[in-house]
Amino acid sequence: xxxxxxxxxxxxxxxxxxxxxxxxxxxxxxxxxxxxxxxxxxxxxxxxxxxxxxxxxxxxxxxxxxxxxxxxxxxxxxxxxxxxxxxxxxxxxxxxxxxxxxxxxxxxxxxxxxxxxxxxxxxxxxxxxxxxxxxxxxxxxxxxxxxxxxxxxxxxxxxxxxxxxxxxxxxxxxxxxxxxxxxxxxxxxxxxxxxxxxxxxxxxxxxx
Amino acid sequence: xxxxxxxxxxxxxxxxxxxxxxxxxxxxxxxxxxxxxxxxxxxxxxxxxxxxxxxxxxxxxxxxxxxxxxxxxxxxxxxxxxxxxxxxxxxxxxxxxxxxxxxxxxxxxxxxxxxxxxxxxxxxxxxxxxxxxxxxxxxxxxxxxxxxxxxxxxxxxxxxxxxxxxxxxxxxxxxxxxxxxxxxxxxxxxxxxxxxxxxxxxxxxxxxxxxxxxxxxxxxx
Numbered sequence: 001x002x003x004x005x006x007x008x009x010x011x012x013x014x015x016x017x018x019x020x021x022x023x024x025x026x027x028x029x030x031x032x033x034x035x036x037x038x039x040x041x042x043x044x045x046x047x048x049x050x051x052x053x054x055x056x057x058x059x060x061x062x063x064x065x066x067x068x069x070x071x072x073x074x075x076x077x078x079x080x081x082x083x084x085x086x087x088x089x090x091x092x093x094x095x096x097x098x099x100x101x102x103x104x105x106x107x108x109x110x111x112x113x114x115x116x117x118x119x120x121x122x123x124x125x126x127x128x129x130x131x132x133x134x135x136x137x138x139x140x141x142x143x144x145x146x147x148x149x150x151x152x153x154x155x156x157x158x159x160x161x162x163x164x165x166x167x168x169x170x171x172x173x174x175x176x177x178x179x180x181x182x183x184x185x186x187x188x189x190x191x192x193x194x195x196x197x198x199x200x201x202x203x204x205x206x207x208x
Numbered sequence: 209x210x211x212x213x214x215x216x217x218x219x220x221x222x223x224x225x226x227x228x229x230x231x232x233x234x235x236x237x238x239x240x241x242x243x244x245x246x247x248x249x250x251x252x253x254x255x256x257x258x259x260x261x262x263x264x265x266x267x268x269x270x271x272x273x274x275x276x277x278x279x280x281x282x283x284x285x286x287x288x289x290x291x292x293x294x295x296x297x298x299x300x301x302x303x304x305x306x307x308x309x310x311x312x313x314x315x316x317x318x319x320x321x322x323x324x325x326x327x328x329x330x331x332x333x334x335x336x337x338x339x340x341x342x343x344x345x346x347x348x349x350x351x352x353x354x355x356x357x358x359x360x361x362x363x364x365x366x367x368x369x370x371x372x373x374x375x376x377x378x379x380x381x382x383x384x385x386x387x388x389x390x391x392x393x394x395x396x397x398x399x400x401x402x403x404x405x406x407x408x409x410x411x412x413x414x415x416x417x418x419x420x421x422x423x424x425x426x427x428x429x
Binding site for chain 1: 210211213214215218221222225226227228284285286287289290291292293294295296425428
């Protein structure tokens with residue numbers, strides 16, 4: 001499915017305090033958007049609003065099917081949010097975590113294998129997720145992108161804990177996703193070498 | 209496996225794994241029974257008379273200690289976002305979570321009841337009414353607790369707040385449940401108590417998923 005993502009005139013608050021107003025963004029299939037801005041400007045809050053995990057104060061978020069004459073889709077149907085928390089259970093093994101996500105995202109078993117191969121997690125399958133290092137746990141968190149296989153990815157600080165090889169793998173994965181017509185919106189401070197990515201600079205209480 | 213089945217299976221598995229809450233509840237329940245028996249002393253007639261209400265109160269308090277974790281654990285590691293993001297209907301997710309909490313917390317208590325009953329000299333004819341009233345009533349405790357857990361999901365150290373929220377709501381379940389267990393299977397008020405208990409729990413079953421989902425949505429940020 002190829003999806004166009006639009007956000008128009010969004011205003012979001014965090015903890016009752018308004019952080020961003022008047023944010024508009026449109027991403028076509030194959031687009032990559034990089035959110036930049038100083039700490040505390042509201043990148044995470046904005047990503048959560050994009051993904052439908054936070055109700056904006058005003059404005060709208062929409063996902064339309066590029067193939068199906070602009071039919072509107074629910075965020076839960078077409079998007080995935082990967083926050084800084086990896087959403088794994090420390091007391092479950094890596095394999096159990098992946099299998100749980102596969103059930104939630106209604107993914108076939110084969111995608112569990114694909115995800116653990118892609119992120120080079122296969123040797124750690126029987127480890128408890130709580131025993132993984134920060135970088136490995138991050139790779140497990142990002143493996144959700146492959147399991148969910150949603151067209152629109154919202155990712156918060158994907159490479160903060162990754163070594164350079166894993167960062168490169170991640171960039172390759174994102175480029176492959178864009179090749180298939182996927183949309184990626186990433187909040188990051190790292191200079192990710194994404195081909196033709198749009199930089200979306202956020203400034204306090206007003207976004208460009 | 210369906211998504212709801214996976215949530216139930218995962219929560220139960222986590223509860224019975226090291227560090228999970230299942231052993232905590234049943235240990236607390238057993239300790240309540242033991243300490244009460246020691247406090248009452250050798251008056252066998254008295255202790256056998258109050259055994260059923262003591263066990264009901266113990267079960268109620270033992271269920272309460274793990275309510276805090278129903279949603280908070282998922283929020284703290286980010287899984288709550290995944291649950292919300294993949295859910296067709298958050299109310300059904302809440303129902304699955306409440307059911308998993310019941311299996312992990314209340315079911316072990318019901319299984320442990322005969323042993324504690326023996327220790328508190330529970331009359332032989334009271335075992336079945338006690339077990340039946342617990343089986344009907346405890347799902348209500350998990351359902352109401354699920355709402356409280358969702359309300360305080362973003363507040364740290366909310367044990368006290370949860371206790372204050374759920375205690376008044378637990379009162380009808382305690383009265384009817386303990387009433388049924390004490391009156392015994394033969395008494396006319398036994399059936400009435402059980403039916404009122406069932407009605408209270410059914411009411412909670414309708415209200416809890418909707419209220420929990422609303423509370424979660426307002427706490428997402």
